[in-house]
Structure formats: structure tokens, C-alpha cells
Amino acid sequence: MSELFYNAVPNATRVAPPLPTPRRYPEQKPRRVYLFGTCVVDLFYPEAGMDAIHLIEREGIEVDYPQGQSCCGQPAYTSGYTDQAREVARSQLALFAEDYPVVVPSGSCAGMLREHYEDLFKDEPETLKKVHALAERTFELTEFLLFVCKVQFKDSGAPVKVALHTSCSARREMNTHLHGRELLAQLSNVERIDHSHESECCGFGGTFSVRMPDISGAMVADKTRSLIETGAHQVLSADCGCLMNINGSLEKQKQALRGQHLASFLWERTGGEQ
Missing domain, CATH: 3.40.50 (Rossmann fold)
Structure with missing residues (x-):
């Protein structure tokens, strides 16, 4: 259930969703x-x-x-x-x-x-x-x-502060919300700044943003406010649906801050061809 539901129904019982089953990864990279x-x-x-x-x-x-x-x-x-x-x-x-x-x-x-x-x-x-x-x-x-792949990245970029948006789907279904943090931690000149709304949905939710635009708009307003308050130079996410929503809101607010997909950021920071 969403935080909106629990805030509206104070006596609702919180039931934690089941965690995804831990995975066994291949010992060698595939061809x-x-x-x-x-x-x-x-x-x-x-x-x-x-x-x-x-x-x-x-x-x-x-x-x-x-x-x-x-x-x-x-x-x-x-x-x-x-x-x-x-x-x-x-x-x-x-x-x-x-x-x-x-x-x-x-x-x-x-x-x-x-x-x-x-x-x-x-x-x-x-x-x-x-x-x-x-x-x-x-x-x-x-x-x-x-x-x-067990990558070990070497940072070739200038010092930068970033804020990470971890999508609720990545957290809930794939249990991959910490992976972006671990990859960014390999980059010596990248400072990741925590923000208060990282675990919250950005409000996109695919068709949810069309069916419930007022709620969606309020959610992305909270998200972007939290991101702006970090003072980060850049927002990163591994989900383009979230990026499209967050960037759209930032643009509407005439903010300079923008989001980029983590793949593009990692490729640029590690020098492209190595």
C-alpha cells in the first residue's frame, strides 16, 4: 500500500510486501x-x-x-x-x-x-x-x-555531486535499488547526496499519471523539491519513465537541475572506450 493510503487511514495495518527471492548469479560472464x-x-x-x-x-x-x-x-x-x-x-x-x-x-x-x-x-x-x-x-x-560482469569502474571525470532516484519498481520487484549506489561508490570523484524522498514514488507510474494527474503532480512536486534541496549538480536514475516525469517537472519549474540515465552517466564518467 502507498503512504497516501496509510496517511488517509491512520489505523490501517501495515503489511510488508514479500522480498524478492535472492538470486544466484552466473560464475562467469556470458558470451x-x-x-x-x-x-x-x-x-x-x-x-x-x-x-x-x-x-x-x-x-x-x-x-x-x-x-x-x-x-x-x-x-x-x-x-x-x-x-x-x-x-x-x-x-x-x-x-x-x-x-x-x-x-x-x-x-x-x-x-x-x-x-x-x-x-x-x-x-x-x-x-x-x-x-x-x-x-x-x-x-x-x-x-x-x-x-x-563484476565491473570495477575507474572515474575519469571532474568532481560532481549527484542525487539518486531509485524507482519503486526497482525496489519492490527487483530488489535492485542498492545496486546503483554500489556502482556510484566506485567513482572516486562522485559524491552521492542522500535525500529525504529517495524511496518514494516520483508519481509517474505509467498510466497512473494520466488517470490521477493531481495526485501524480503532488508526488513529483515532493520528489523534485527534495532533489533540489540537496544542492546536487545532477539527478541520476536507472528508470527512464521516472526520469521523463522528474525532468518534465523540473523543466516546468524552470529549474536548471536535470536527470540522466545511470547508464549514460557511468559511460561518460569511465571514459567511454577503455
Whole structure:
């Protein structure tokens, strides 16, 4: 349940959501991976997708980007259009048929593949086998870099202060909210500043921001206020949906502060080709 719910209903009982099952990571880096770029990256932040590819390729891994990929189906699924979401998901399953890891530069889309495809195909036993296999080999980007590639970054940039936005989907479904912190901690000239609203939703929530714009607007106002108060030079996030919402609010407020996808920041800070 959201904080909004508990604030409105003081006597509501808080029930902690179950934590994701701890993962077992491969002992060696794979030879090849798929990149599921997500529709938001493809349409609004293509540089983040390219920088994710560069980071993976620099680790000696080939990246396959199936051209037919589109949406993961999450907007339809969370809006209750289960049949439509199932058809979108079915088309994505067909594109990632080989037994390669699937790397996703978004906690929410990775969570859809890992956690919710099972619900979509619960009545199709044969498809469910493919869904389980896909879930086991799906990794959010920072998780993959940290635990599969075991990267050790060297900072080549000037001193900078950053604030990190960790998406609620990354926290709730992928348990990857700490991974960005660990990668940034490897960069000697980067100071990460904590802020009071890091764990809170930015208000985007896909179709939530369209269906409940007033609540969404209030949430992103709280988020951006917290970010601005840090005095950070830059905002970072591993989710482009959140970045689109946060940057839109900052632009509307005529603030100079802006957000960047963590993949692009890491690629730039580590000197690109090494």
C-alpha cells in the first residue's frame, strides 16, 4: 500500500510486501546477451540504450538487440487489459528465444518480465515454461553490471555531486535499488547526496499519471523539491519513465537541475572506450 493510503487511514495495518527471492548469479560472464531496450528508452532516451550496450560490450560481451521488440505490456497489464497485455508479452517472448541473458535498463520493465508474465500466462502450461526460463535469465542493467560482469569502474571525470532516484519498481520487484549506489561508490570523484524522498514514488507510474494527474503532480512536486534541496549538480536514475516525469517537472519549474540515465552517466564518467 502507498503512504497516501496509510496517511488517509491512520489505523490501517501495515503489511510488508514479500522480498524478492535472492538470486544466484552466473560464475562467469556470458558470451552474448539480449538487450530489452524498453519503449521509453527507444522513443525518448535512445542514448541510454546505446550507452547500456557500450557498457556491456566493453566487458567483452556481444549484445543482440532484436529489432521487433516493443513494449513489455506493463501499461495494458496494470490498466486491467489482460488480453491485450498477454498478446504484447507473447510477441516479446518469441524474440528472446535463445538461452541468453536478457538485460533491461529499467527496473519496472525488468520486473514485468520477471514477476508478472507468470500471471499473464498462468493458464498456458507450455508458455509458462518459457516464462519461467525468461524470468531466470532477466537482469536489470545495474544488477547485471555489478553481479554478473563484476565491473570495477575507474572515474575519469571532474568532481560532481549527484542525487539518486531509485524507482519503486526497482525496489519492490527487483530488489535492485542498492545496486546503483554500489556502482556510484566506485567513482572516486562522485559524491552521492542522500535525500529525504529517495524511496518514494516520483508519481509517474505509467498510466497512473494520466488517470490521477493531481495526485501524480503532488508526488513529483515532493520528489523534485527534495532533489533540489540537496544542492546536487545532477539527478541520476536507472528508470527512464521516472526520469521523463522528474525532468518534465523540473523543466516546468524552470529549474536548471536535470536527470540522466545511470547508464549514460557511468559511460561518460569511465571514459567511454577503455
